[in-house]
Amino acid sequence: MADPSELAQQVARGALFRGRHCVTGSGEPLEAAVGGTVLPAGGGSTVGWQLCRSRQELVRSLHSGGSLGIGLGPLNLLNAKQAFSDSLKTTSFSLSLVVWARQVATAMEVGQSHLLEGVAVPTSAAELEAFVALYGDGFVAAAEVGGECHGVFTFYAQSREQARMVEREFEAGLGLGGLALTPALVETVTTVARHAEVNVGFRMQVSGSRAQPPAEAASLIPFARDFAGLPLDHPALIGVRTRGYESVPAIGGAFQLVATNRQLFSGEGPGEGLSERRERLEGLIHQMDWVAGTYRLYAVAPDPSLAVQRAAARADLGAIDTCRAAYAAAATARLEAPKLPSLAAGSPELNVTLGDELLMGGNGGAPFTFPGRAEAIRQRRHLVEVALRTGSRVDQIRLRYAGEGDPLEAEVHGGGSGGDRGRLELGEGVVIRRIEALSGTRVDRLFLTSSDGQRIGGGGEAGDRPLDWTVPADSVVLGFSGRCGRELDGLRAMVARFGPLIWQPLEVAAEGP
Incomplete structure (x- = not known):
């Protein structure tokens, strides 16, 4: 050796x-x-x-x-x-x-x-x-x-x-x-x-x-x-x-x-070169891809400006690559720096409001919460499975979440009575689209329908507060909080509403190389 x-x-x-x-x-x-x-x-x-x-x-x-x-x-x-x-x-x-x-x-x-x-x-x-x-x-x-x-x-x-x-x-x-x-x-x-x-x-x-x-x-x-x-x-x-x-x-x-x-x-000399500007564009496109992926995950209609600005950024990237190809083909030919308008438009930031919606049931039992509310969107927390047990009332709800943070344990809320009503399996882009319920002091009846047509639920006819809610196109049910003992006493949906994107300005050191 x-x-x-x-x-x-x-x-x-x-x-x-x-x-x-x-x-x-x-x-x-x-x-x-x-x-x-x-x-x-x-x-x-x-x-x-x-x-x-x-x-x-x-x-x-x-x-x-x-x-x-x-x-x-x-x-x-x-x-x-x-x-x-x-x-x-x-x-x-x-x-x-x-x-x-x-x-x-x-x-x-x-x-x-x-x-x-x-x-x-x-x-x-x-x-x-x-x-x-x-x-x-x-x-x-x-x-x-x-x-x-x-x-x-x-x-x-x-x-x-x-x-x-x-x-x-x-x-x-x-x-x-x-x-x-x-x-x-x-x-x-x-x-x-x-x-x-x-x-x-x-x-x-x-x-x-x-x-x-x-x-x-x-x-x-x-x-x-x-x-x-x-x-x-x-x-x-x-x-x-x-x-x-x-x-x-x-x-x-x-x-x-x-x-x-x-x-x-x-x-070399004052100002940024095209190579560094290309890296800026790569970072901008990575951010746009992350935002677009979040929209897809939650099946939320994207802000139309995202596609427009991403196309502009890809075009600017292509303009630099065309200029670089021209240099590779003829290093002595006079070259001019292309204009890069997408850098002036800025970088997209999600504009999301979280809220507890759709109060069902009463105040009995012990509380359970939606995990990690503050970091839910940035860690892309989402439901991947919901299952129910029901009899004359809703006895149990089982929840499993996934995201980009540490893995979460499956949650079981309520008792073991009633019959198993199956489960919703929610992959990427599959979300809860409709919630139907009847409640009083407890959650008496609950039906959940997913965006791909799955439906589970059951329960009785007691209760005096009916609910039939279709999730708006700009919103997603991230998960649930509530109260439970031997039955499901209360339930609230954690809903994220997506507003227009916030375009953060990029600091470009100089207008040209």
Whole structure:
């Protein structure tokens, strides 16, 4: 087996000077057009955490500070990191808590660079196009090889104010400048998510070592703290920095046409580049998809503006991709940044009002509640099963909920008398559409009908308060609260009413790259 340190040096040297398509980021490294001196660039181990308030900060954190990671543009990630970043599906106002640990076995950077013998300086647009096709629009000027671990907690905030609340909660809990890794960090994540009422996701990635921790968040901190002592039995390229060929003295101004177009995407200089704006659009579309999925889950008619704005965002994404394809086809052709109107429209936030509706029965028995009222919509809590037992009255109701939070135990309310009247099975997009009841001091009769035609129920003829209610198109029965003893004494439906979407403005740093 090869010595890992020698293998690391081979990987680093093999990466230097290789060409890259810094905008399209396609495929394997290209042929080298330049050579030069190679200098050591340090090494060692680091461990820490950072709360990232934007996609750009997240990318830099995945580069572990960007000492070697940020080259031509802030979003030019290595393929494995790009795939990991994409898997997080961050939305418009998401924040990310990144915990990292790194071992750098070897780091090298290019000193003076020069064209290799036999590589000609392009003297025409056609020659420049041929040069870019063979060698890319930049080359690897620095490389780090070793191993790293990234654990990312993503807070899926729905608005800017909610994102700021996450920040304030972290500042109150730990402060934003600390680097110490303790179990309190993971505990704070849970506390912050609860207080700020946001969903939180967790993903982890390890490279350079075959040691892999369990996937749960609790294992992250001890694994990260011990990472410096793990053997790098599979050293990987974990960081690169690229330079444009305009920095090579022999080429200089001959590459300026390509450099100008590349800056349109990378945003070098003032303003955002198209690559970063594309990431904004991806986050916006992820948020729109989450909202659309919530409408589908609850079988609620969506706000018409959602489809309009999503189509606009997809069109803007396509406009950037068309511009990028034009650059890939002809890097010297004059390009202009497309207008992106969907970014001005903002990001959608659900507008939901929760209420206890349809009082049935009386005040006997002990109370039971709908679980997790405050977080019900953001955790997509919904009924997946309702079952009944009835005789001369409604004896029992059985409820089972599901959602994006911790799994919930099935609920049984009432006694075991009467006959089993079956159950409603409520999958995604299947909801209670009609409630019929007769009640007095207890729930005497109850029938439930689902949107796909299932119907259960039974009971007697006592009671003086009839009810026959069809759920409006803008509403959904999330579940039930009530009172029970040996029978079902009282019942109320927890109803969510969906109003017009709230469009939260996006902060775009500049009007153009």
